[in-house]
Amino acid sequence: MQKSILITGGAGFIGSHVVKLFVANYPDYTIVNLDSLTYAGNLENLKEVEGKENYHFEKIDLLDEKGLEAVFGKYQITDVIHLAAESHVDRSISDPLAFVKTNVIGTVNLLNAAKTAWKELDGHLFYHVSTDEVYGSLDDGGFFLETTAYDPQSPYSASKASSDHFVRAYANTYGMKTVISNCSNNYGPNQFPEKLIPLCINNIKNQKSLPVYGKGENVRDWLYVEDHAAAIDVIFHQGKSGETYNIGGWNEWKNIDIVTLLCEIMDRKLGNEKGTSAQLITFVKDRAGHDLRYAIDAGKLEKELGWKPSLQFEEGIEKTVDWYLSNEVWLKSVTSGDYQNYYDKHYGE
């Protein structure tokens, strides 16, 4: 069967890299990007695939059941790669319901649309892109394995855990072919500047303070976004139905060390005296319920499917800073309007 893949959230950060990779590498597939274009969705991220014969865009909300049904029919969708979500932990703390609506109800709507459209469930795949945050916080060492019990701590991770459970329930109850991957923190081009790395780059550029939550001791495992997209490609094509795969970079950093590194890189690139940007670092009130440490064991994916991260962090972070410095128009357009309102409210400026 000719593949016609529905990629949701393709106008967002990770989704745009997945769409670009699939459109370029699989000219025989039909790629349909479904996105409602929230504040985090931006068609500017997809300029290089616009007009390509195998690429289509549909502005539809996951809460629009009729719209979903119509897209499955219009493109004879054979497979789904589901990335659309509300993705920012801080926003989930101030507005949990928005996360229940999109991440939980939206995912169930999509599962229902697929189940209705796929008369025979064999030969179709529903791939859910999820996060390491579903496993909770590693306060006493160790790594998250695929077998680690779910223990979500924030409204965001609770909503993602719930959507993972629904995907597994559809596999168990209806026999839908599904796969889930849980990835660590991504960084790279096109990330919305509410997230730590692009927020710091943007603030250093504008000489604004760098808000570090608590003491900056929290640890995250960072992966370059194109490596995540490459892992999704491998799992989509070679992953075993019913399985879960953890994706990570074996690359743990304390927040304060990342912020300090960004200050050093930016000073060098902007021609500042050493130590100039570090003066902007400001320790602020901690995030409520802030998970201390995430760290992924990606051994299963590496051993079974042969994927490995390709980029060293030092190289990836340089590339990322360069991208933000040379995409000023993008940065300006996404940081005006709604973003400014969010920023002022959250950081109290």
Ligand code: NAD
């Ligand atoms: P993002 O916020 O940059 O993009 C999300 C996209 O989904 C946007 O284009 C938005 O318009 C779209 N969307 C939101 N609500 C929608 C709705 N109701 N209907 C249709 N479209 C909607 O997110 P991201 O960082 O690219 O994350 C993508 C996926 O990967 C998410 O499922 C997230 O949980 C997961 N993930 C992210 C990370 C990370 O570090 N960013 C790590 C692991 C997993």
Ligand code: TDX
């Ligand atoms: O201003 C800030 N100051 C700060 O200290 C911000 C925005 C963040 N932080 C801290 C909180 C976290 O410990 O930096 C760390 C990274 O924060 P985020 O960039 O908000 O990411 P995180 O909360 O770790 O979640 C991300 O990774 C997993 C994504 O947003 C999720 O979508 C993904 O599932």
